[in-house]
Amino acid sequence: MDFKKILISCLSSFLIVINRFIGLIFNPYKTMRKISVEKDYYQPAFIIGIIFIYFKFIYYLRDKIYPATLIYFLFIINVFLTVIFFYLLSKLFSKNKKEIYFSSFIFTFSYSLLPTIIWFLSTSILFIFLPPPRTFSILGKGFSIFFVAYSLSLLIWKLILGYLAIRFSSKQNFFKILFMIVLYLIWFIPYSIILYQLKLFRIPFI
């Protein structure tokens, strides 16, 4: 009986995740606002689970220096550090500290990983079918223009979702959010360089 209930909750959460993913494409503001008041923890678990499958998949494409599980745990640490950083800053800046919920940060930040998952997954699939280096032929140039446009689109979408995640979780205004992001980048850029030099992440998965 309990197993049946869990299965039904998992399936419904899975459908909600797909619905929210579509919502974030067509209606990011409204959808992220709904996500910020979410209480169903199966949803971030699904997203984190998809990312685990992704890391297992790319293990066969990468140099295999580190096990996929280690990279995955590092990713979890990265996300956790990011969420805690913004949560603590929001608590510090907020006048009404009771309206800041840690769960809201978990939900919004896990959903803001969607563009990251799409970019990393598509790049790794392209790596199989159209392996680099790119050539200077017309097709090579055409693909390069397309790839840059595609990556930029996802980057802008990521920035929108990231901003909305902080906005609805921290409930701060534009300038305070901008200040928080600058403070975040001050430690996150050197941290990413260290991860790059240790050959853990080439581009940070965040």
Next chain:
Amino acid sequence: MRSINLRMKQKLNEVFSVESNDLGANFLTNYFKRFTAYLKVAPFVYIIPITFLVSVSLYFLLGRFLIKLVTVLQYGF
């Protein structure tokens, strides 16, 4: 009736969960609201053409460097 009221209350709480942005100067706030309105609903309608234009301009500006950059990015996952 009570459930409709409850749902209405929940929706209002959700909509007014954050204060509207005020950038200090009226003209700045107005421009900010006008600009962000495009990003709130179907942002890809604007993002895709703009990024294609930026990408083509970058190709004319950077030339071969852009192709090398794509090679580096393709190893980035």
